[in-house]
Amino acid sequence: MRNLEEKPYTLDEQRVAEFLCNKGVGGGDDPIGFLLASYEYLVHERNELRKQSS
Incomplete structure (x- = not known):
């Protein structure tokens, strides 16, 4: 079990979290x-695609 206080993300999760922050x-x-x-x-991406296809 990981210590969420010390290191809340794995390296892969950190990479995706940075993408989402950007x-x-x-x-x-x-x-x-x-x-x-x-x-x-x-959800945001889906809604944008729906707007574009309308």
């Missing part, structure tokens, strides 16, 4: 926040 969504503060930020980004 997109303006944020990366969350822990694995659950990370998943929520990922979901928010995907």
